[in-house]
Amino acid sequence: MIRRLLAALALVAIAGPAAAHKASDAYVTLRVAGADVSAQLDIALRDLDRDLDLDADADDRLSWREVRTRWSDIAALARVGLMPIADGVACTPATPGNAGGTEVPPALATHSDGRYAVVRLSWHCAAAVQRLAADYRLFARTDPTHRGIVRYARGDGPLQLVVLSPGAGQVRLRLPELPGAAGTTPPAPAAPPTRLSTQAPAGTEVDANSGLGAFGGFVREGIHHILVGYDHILFLLSLLLPSVWQRRRETDHATGRMRARWVPATDGRRALVGVLQVVTAFTLAHSITLALSVFDVLDPPSRWVESTIAASVVLAALNNVWPLIAEARWKLTFVFGLVHGFGFASALKDAGLAHGDLVWPLLGFNLGVEIGQLCIVGLVLPLAWSLRSTRSYRGAFAGGSLAIAGIAALWLAQRTFDLSLIAG
Secondary structure (H helix, E strand, O other): OHHHHHHHHHHHHHOOOOEOOEOOEEEEEEEEEOOEEEEEEEEEHHHHHHHHOOOOOOOOOOOHHHHHHOHHHHHHHHHHHEEEEEOOEEOEEOOOOOOOOOOOOOEEEEEOOEEEEEEEEEEEOOOOOOOEEEEEOOOOOOOOOOEEEEEEEEOOOOOEEEEEOOOOOEEEEOOOOOOOOOOOOOOOOOOOOOOOOOOOOOOOOEEOOOOOHHHHHHHHHHHHHHHOOHHHHHHHHHHHHHHHEEEEEEEOOOOOOEEEEEEEOOOHHHHHHHHHHHHHHHHHHHHHHHHHHHOOOOOOOHHHHHHHHHHHHHHHHHHHHOOOOOOOHHHHHHHHHHHHHHHHHHHHHOOOOOHHHOHHHHHHHHHHHHHHHHHHHHHHHHHHHHHOOOHHHHHHHHHHHHHHHHHHHHHHHHHHHOOOOOOO
């Protein structure tokens, strides 16, 4: 078991480039004005580099020159990645050579997890848009975990929010009715055309705003973020490893002194209560700071948050081997959980929502985080309980804790000093 655990931790260290607590997201702002649709896409340079190999000199740093010289490829990838469909018919991309097209200079934006290319696109539809759908395909072939966080509106109206997965097909974006259009019947959708980059794809249109659709999108996003957040996962594993053991004080026959050591737990109910205390403490703590952060009550610097999260993983793992807090570990978990909440918040804050738009996304995202967390507990805890009395588990406990501490120490160094050592 120890070999498997160490191998899994090694995979975490060499996994594909991604921020440890930040998944692959693109941020899209979509506006409709009559028959015209415009969009701004903020796409992470790390994702573009993976697909387009922007780093021409292979120095692991993207210069402005490297990005600017490949801007036409970046814009082409963005245009293929998003298709607006008005009343069942794909809109026509606007270019500098046709109506509505303008030349937009390259630009970059900074989000909590790094630099993003800012691509502006526009389309012209056959008639004034009444019913709008989006087919989101960005990175569909290269990163199935990618998500598009889309804000959309008619004109200068209030922005609504959905989370789109690449390759999900047509997703309806519910717009306010056109002035004077009440009671009118929208044109019937055209027959499904051949699937080309400028034509609407065949398939059933899904309404992202119907019922609990938007809320469910953020539940899925919360699950997604916890399952790809390596630092959060390793922090949780550090807490679960000793959950099936207990500290016992006994006399050292060689020295005659009392000492404490880990022994397998015999009371399953007590062990489960301990796990529930730890999970509840983590949940309450990160929920508090997640809310405070997204509502701008507290806004600590991103580098400080990322470095402290890495430090929390180091300390939690080392506490298993050299325990300073063996009992009531939920107290330590609560303190560290406050910092992890700021890390979770970046996923919502980067969407740039107004405060009034954040209540349901916040609740849905937080619920998703808890579901993802419980999935990890449900997988690890039964296995740990069944193996707790074996020599292999004792070796995995010490070796796994030290391996987690080592990986997190590298994260701490690279986040503190802006280095590039391993993923995360």
